Amino acid sequence: MKYDGNFPFGNALPDAPLPMPKQRLENQRRSLFDALRDVFSVLATR
Amino acid sequence: MTRPYLFRTGALLVALFLSCCAGYLFLRFTGENGLSALDLCRTGLVVLSSFWLVWGGTAGVMGVFAPSRTASINARVLPRGMTAILVPIYNEDPTQTFARIAAMNRSLVDLGIADKFHIAVLSDTQSLEAATQEAVWFEHLLREPMSSGRIFYRRRERNLGRKAGNIEDFVARSGGAYDYAIILDADSLMSGETMGEMARRMDADPKLGLLQTVPKVIHARTLFGRSMQFAAGYLSPSFARGASLMQGSEGPYWGHNAIVRMRAFAASCGLPELSGKPPFGGHILSHDYVEAALLSRAGWKVMVDPDLDGSFEEGPENLIEYAKRDRRWCQGNLQHRRLIGAPGLKFWSRFTFVQGIMAYFASPLWLLLMVSSIFAAIYPDQTSLFAPSGATKIDIWVLGVAVAAVLVLPKLLIMIRGAFDGHNKRFGGNLRVLGSVISEILFSTILAPVMLLLQTRAVAQVLLGLDGGWPATVRGQNWINLEIAFRASWWIALLGLATLGGTIAFAPQIVMWVAPAMLPAIFAPLLISISSKPPKGLRTRLVFLTDMEMEPAPIILEYQKILQDWTLPEPSVEPLTGRATSYVPA
Structure with a gap:
């Protein structure tokens, strides 16, 4: 992955990858059905 | 950790109280013959706009009373981390x-x-x-x-x-x-x-x-x-x-x-x-x-x-150039509306997003207030929803002075503090600072209507779904001639002219209020051009003198020296040898 075609000038930088995971910023829209399913799944596990 | 919450609550209460006071004063001014739906809308706009105005001023006032914490630095101590x-x-x-x-x-x-x-x-x-x-x-x-x-x-x-x-x-x-x-x-x-x-x-x-x-x-x-x-x-x-x-x-x-x-x-x-x-x-x-x-x-x-x-x-x-940058920031801040409800964020982070959005949304709100006030003056006989309260009508100038005080007070307090803690000396002394602060207030007030219209346009463009892209900043581009200024701001001048003309024709009783906002708009091309010129001679040192102009930091002098050394002779372009670890051409 390091220094692919996008990086013709990159080879002086240290090779020390640090993962930068994408953060979750948007609330996924939940349907009424999803909410009901969550309620029943909680009741079912009791 | 409780301190920030106290300051936040205090600032919030002050902003709420003063904005409600502004709303009350406006009701006292406008409600002499009863309150129409339009009056109530205008009062709502006054409260909302004043809130953000006071909120900004509160931070300035708090800063005046907060102690400076200039720590002594041992600059030669090696940091542990890379x-x-x-x-x-x-x-x-x-x-x-x-x-x-x-x-x-x-x-x-x-x-x-x-x-x-x-x-x-x-x-x-x-x-x-x-x-x-x-x-x-x-x-x-x-x-x-x-x-x-x-x-x-x-x-x-x-x-x-x-x-x-x-x-x-x-x-x-x-x-x-x-x-x-x-x-x-x-x-x-x-x-x-x-x-x-x-x-x-x-x-x-x-x-x-x-x-x-x-x-x-x-x-x-x-x-x-x-x-x-x-x-x-x-x-x-x-x-x-x-x-x-x-x-x-x-x-x-x-x-x-x-x-x-x-x-x-x-x-x-x-x-x-x-x-x-x-x-x-x-x-x-x-x-x-x-x-x-x-x-x-x-x-x-x-x-x-x-x-x-x-x-x-x-x-x-x-x-x-400022408006170009502002357009980019406006789009970025309005995009944050998608993130206000992001999972797990702290309350203050969400509030910061709202604050950033309101920094731009305040302009259309002020404009809406002005347009609705012109409309109210043209059509004074509106159906009253509430009967007259019988309270004495106050002069609208009271509200005007209150808004001006909120804008000016933090700056004056900063100047007074500067006179006592020696800060003013670094900016040329008390008299020069006084001149600079007054000039800054006057200059920003004159430019405010132009900025207001530019920001309103930016907000409208974003709301209409127009992507401003990411234009590169043109640094060091100074003088804008009248032709370029006119091409960039003819619509502002036209809008100002139409609004002022309409007010003179249909609501002459409020011309005194509309003219100070619309005259700078009419002369926007001239203002843009004149303000893009470097002041000549003595005027450069008369106002707006800063500490870094009086006594530049060593890093600034070093940069200027390097730039001079690099640009005076023709740049040498012969390739260096033995440094390929740092730079490898394609």
Whole structure:
């Protein structure tokens, strides 16, 4: 992955990858059905 | 930790109380013959607009009473952690940018702490011609002391994710080699002392995720630029000090002149693309606010220190460049409406997003208030929803004076404090500061209607779904001739002329109120052109004098000297040998 075609000038930088995971910023829209399913799944596990 | 909550609550109460007072005064003015639906709408607009006006002023007033914490710095103490100084560039003038880097490098070398700092120029420049120039000037940079193996340059052919993507790319590829990163802009300049102190503060506090400085604007030449430079140098630290009392450890990040803890940044600040199309979807434009919110969400401290000197930047030199930048920021801030409800964010981070949105939304609200007031004057016989209260009608000037006081009071208090703590001396003495503050108030008041219309247009464009893109900043472009100014602002002049003409024809009783707002709009092209000219001779030193003009910091002098040395003779372009570890041409 390091220094692919996008990086013709990159080879002086240290090779020390640090993962930068994408953060979750948007609330996924939940349907009424999803909410009901969550309620029943909680009741079912009791 | 309870202190920020106290300050926040106090500021909120003050803002609520004073904005309700403004609403009450407006009702007393307008409700003489009963209150119509339009009157109630106007009162709502007065309350909402006043709230944000007072909120801003409260921070300034708090800053006046907050103590300065100028800590003594032992600049030669070696920081424990390794720091990468990141300079993202995008179609900028490489000569000046690389000269700044050379000055910062020399400052670190002189202090004997350069071993702990690497410098990476992260180019996103798309023009091949500009990229070639960058390569030429990078070779100059490689002649600087201790450059080998410490100063790097790389260019991305595609600027994916813009500046945030540029930084993210560096972190993903090389971030593991560093403990901290000082993130700069192409026009940033920081002294070695300041960079060393920032790294040592990160060493000392393992929970500190980000430390932001308040950069001073330097090298402004035009009337517009020097007014902004004075405001940023003299007034902004007080406003930032007041705001930091409320922010506590959930402070701001302005995208540059700040240090971040690399592992915290990597783990918390990977920005996703938002669903949907620009302007509200796609890449996050104002990424800095979001990154600060994400660091806070992950439990890291985000602090700002307005008393940390030695941090500089350059600003737009004319209103057109300012408006271009503002258009970009407007789109970025309005995009944050998608993030207010993001999972897990702290309350203050959500409030900061709202505050950023209102910084731009306030303009259309003020405009709406003016338009509805003209409408109310033209059609005075509206159906009353509420009968007259019988209270004595107050003069509208009372409200006008109250609004002016909110705008002016923080600035006057800053000046009074400056007279006692010696701050004014650094800006040319009490008399000169008085002249500069009055000039700044007058100048910003005259330009306010033009700014209001430009911001309203920006908000309207974003709401209509028009993507402003990411135009490169044109630094150092000063004088705007009348023709260019007219092409950029003819619509403002036309709007001002139509509004004032309409008011004279149909509602002459409120001309006194509309004229001060519309006359500057009518003369917008002239104002833009005149304010883009550098003041000549004595006038340069008369007002808007700053501490850095009176006694420039050594890093500024070093930068100027390097720039002079580099630009006077023809640049030598012969390739260097034996430095291929630092720069390998394609």
